[in-house]
Amino acid sequence: GESVGLHLPTLSVQEGDNSIINCAYSNSASDYFIWYKQESGKGPQFIIDIRSNMDKRQGQRVTVLLNKTVKHLSLQIAATQPGDSAVYFCAETSGGYNKLIFGAGTRLAVHP
Amino acid sequence: ETGVTQSPTHLIKTRGQQVTLRCSSQSGHNTVSWYQQALGQGPQFIFQYYREEENGRGNFPPRFSGLQFPNYSSELNVNALELDDSALYLCASSLSGSPYSDTQYFGPGTRLTVL
Numbered sequence: 001g002e003s004v005g006l007h008l009p010t011l012s013v014q015e016g017d018n019s020i021i022n023c024a025y026s027n028s029a030s031d032y033f034i035w036y037k038q039e040s041g042k043g044p045q046f047i048i049d050i051r052s053n054m055d056k057r058q059g060q061r062v063t064v065l066l067n068k069t070v071k072h073l074s075l076q077i078a079a080t081q082p083g084d085s086a087v088y089f090c091a092e093t094s095g096g097y098n099k100l101i102f103g104a105g106t107r108l109a110v111h112p
Numbered sequence: 113e114t115g116v117t118q119s120p121t122h123l124i125k126t127r128g129q130q131v132t133l134r135c136s137s138q139s140g141h142n143t144v145s146w147y148q149q150a151l152g153q154g155p156q157f158i159f160q161y162y163r164e165e166e167n168g169r170g171n172f173p174p175r176f177s178g179l180q181f182p183n184y185s186s187e188l189n190v191n192a193l194e195l196d197d198s199a200l201y202l203c204a205s206s207l208s209g210s211p212y213s214d215t216q217y218f219g220p221g222t223r224l225t226v227l
Contacts, residue, residue, distance in 0.1 A: 008152065034215065043202050043218035044155065045114075089154050099168055100145070100204075100216060102154030 008087060010107040019077040019110075023090035023103045028071060030092035034100070035064060035075045039086045047075070047088075077108075085110045114138060116205050116219035124225045125193050133188040133222045135203035143167070143208040144186040145216060146178060149200040161186055162208055190224075198226045 013019050025033065031052040036044035050057045050064045050073075057064050063076040073090050087107050091100040115138035125131050137144050143162045147155035157170035161180035175191040184205070190197055200223050204216035 036218075041220075043114075043116075043118075043220045046215060046217060049215060091154075099157045099160065099170065100147075100155070101157070105154050 008105045008107045010109055012109045012111060013080050015080060015082060015110055015112050017080055019075075019080045019084070019108060021075045021077075021088050021106045021108065023073040023075075023106075025071050025073055025090065025092045025103065026101065027092060027094055028068075030094040030101075032093050033064070033066060033073050034091045034093075035062075035073075036089045036091060036102075037084075037086045038089060038105075044089060080108075080110050082110050082112065084108060114205075114217035114219065116203065116217055118201075118203055118219040118222050120222060121220070122223045122225075124227065126227050127193055127195060129193050130189065130191045131193060131224060133190075133201050133203075133224070135186045135188070135205075135219055137184045137186070137203075137205035138217055141205035141207050141217075142184055143206045143214070144180055144184065145204045145206070146186075146188045147202040147204065147218075148172070149202060149221070151199070155202055158188070193226045195226050198224060200224075 034049040035047040038044045048059045048064050061078045065074045087105045089105045090103040117136045119134045145160040146158040149155040159169040160167045164180045177189045180186040200221040202221045204218045206214040206216045
């Protein structure tokens with residue numbers, strides 16, 4: 001299949017390590033943030049979301065941190081596995097209107 | 113799997129032609145959004161439909177148009193295709209009606225190539 005994110009920044013990690021993917025968002029009025037995972041040839045897959053009234057949210061092996069002061073979002077993946085290899089996008093939206101604004105994306109490469 | 117399906121998977125057209133892409137939303141979802149994803153970039157918002165009416169539009173020309181049907185399936189139509197329209201076209205469905213933005217679930221996309 002075609003490759004997603006040919007020239008994206010790449011984070012390389014060893015299997016079993018923790019991964020941290022960072023994202024700077026653009027709109028201080030954004031009130032809802034989502035992380036998506038996109039594998040080659042597929043559509044974005046929802047991972048975890050967070051609303052602006054929170055600064056941390058945990059899921060299964062994933063944690064999202066939100067710092068509204070500096071407009072920064074991060075995704076932490078614990079015990080990274082080869083199946084986590086993909087391109088990760090953060091997305092923001094505001095005001096109850098569902099227009100998602102996507103960040104540039106980061107490729108995560110997990111090595112055995 | 114998100115329950116959102118798109119057809120066709122791949123499509124090849126020539127410059128100047130017209131194309132229709134189709135999307136079937138997740139059951140119970142009343143909102144569909146369409147995005148264009150160029151190679152190596154994040155998806156860009158085209159427009160959104162809520163209860164069969166356009167509910168917002170991104171920075172795309174009028175030759176990009178859409179429809180949403182009573183069963184919440186939808187179409188994206190592009191007229192007078194240009195080479196730069198070559199991209200992955202994604203639809204995403206969500207359930208709107210609350211004061212907050214709702215999670216959008218994406219389909220697998222349609223890869224359009226314009227020659």
